[in-house]
Amino acid sequence: MYSDKILMLNNGVEVPRIQLGTWLINNDDVRKVIRQAINVGYRAFDTAKDYGNESGVGKGIWNSDVERSDIFLTTKLPASIKDYEGTKKAIDDALDRFSLEYIDMLLIHSPQPWIEVNRINDRHFEGNLENWRAMEDALKAGKVRSIGVSNFLQEDVANIVNNSSIKPVVNQIEVHIGNVPTDLMKYCKNLGIQIEAYSPLAHGRLLKDPRIRTYAEKYHVSPAQLMLSFDLQLGCIVLPKSDNVKEMQENLNIDFEISADDMADLVKLKENTQTMAV
Template identity: 45%
Template sequence: MECLGLACQSVSMESIRNGIEIPQVGFGTWQIPGGQTAYDAVANALKTGYRHIDTAQAYANESSVGKAIKDSGIAREDIFLTTKLPARIKGYQAALDAFDKTLENLDMTYVDLYLIHAPWPWDAIGTEHDKENVETWRAMEEILKSGRAKAIGVSNFDVHDMRNILEHGTVTPAVNQIQYYIGFTEPKIADFAKSNDILIEAYSPLATGDLLDNDEVKELAAKYKVSVAQLALRFCIENGALPLPKATTQAHIEANAQLDFTIDNADMKRLNKMVDAAPSHFHNPTQG
């Protein structure tokens, strides 16, 4: 199958250390069940041309993702794979052990990017774990040094959490993966990350579908003769964020990679001023 759009293009990641390149659109697997569903989704994404796959141990689909990559026939070095340390796991040895389990799940010897999934356990959002995160980051640095991860980063970290790592670690996170979509761009977090050469990755760039019925976004999408999803993903790219759309149908997998258009400055200003395009969507209460 022909390689489509921006899923096939790479942007330099020199700003996130080591000159690593990362495809500009990732394929997210959050909420895709492990087993045949995840396997087929990733297999189809790779056939379509995606070369950046995002998973996590907490998604319970690492084994399916790894198998789809292995069965694809694509050279491992041509695929950028991200996975994450479960948010509940804190501490040096616990993090190292969890990473070993992830490699076992994936049946791989390395990942391209390994993230701390959150600064707090998901059942205790907003609680403080500064010391534990420093110890966890020490393990992340050890994993990086070993070559079993080509880059390391964080997810759901606010300014305080990022500053804690910067002040106590020796390696700056390559990435902060945060909830990010039209009207919910977390400007304090995004601005701090960018000022420290930390790439913002946008998870839920479509608010898991909740922004698809927004009339104002529909109007702008019609102007550019694209879908609401395509406009929302291009919006992330224009803002310097890397979107991670999830899809399970072939039509959506393909459409989400066809982003070879630009949004003019006036419309970007309009979109960036928009008050939450999906107000009913879940919002991380520690961010915004």
């Protein structure tokens, strides 16, 4: 069962294959959601400064009955920060909001500030290297255990890899049936960079798609379970988001495999809806 499986990152740190995403869960509610998720078996959680719920996530973790060392916590820098001193302060501020001594994984949330995404060509190469330099220092200081990137294209990843001493452990990108960035995934894999799939359920858009439902019925699983298994079989870490206990349990209970032929067909399935970064 995938809920029992862990994956070793390129720095030797182990991480659960299935984690709970917290995007769009507000700070007041997320504390309860985290505790419920821990009770049903989740041990890894993904948040970000730009989600506005870090303090609630922290409270959910340190108010649980599980040891901190058994929880894997990921957060992300504010996308607007692209300088060394600003990054240092952002890391310390995040630790204060979490009320925790360390963060398991810290990511650059986006190579560009959100206001610039899909609008300008500037990839902020120098600013991302300043982010990375401060993150490397935080890693050496024990404030974080792993560092990586999110929403990075090949050129953005190459900028970090070619100009830094520490390689990203992950690139967190959108991957789901209907949206499989094969070239980027292969590029990262060849560098030993793990893919984390955010929005593996396509924000719920495809759960009623008749094509998805047909495959789900074939395997006697829900559409959500089919979509999660698809990403897991591509080798991704998955970050399904839910604040519903029944859905959390279902998303954690992936104990089947999609056939090679069906995987090949599902990889080719296209979705026409425009997606967004999270």
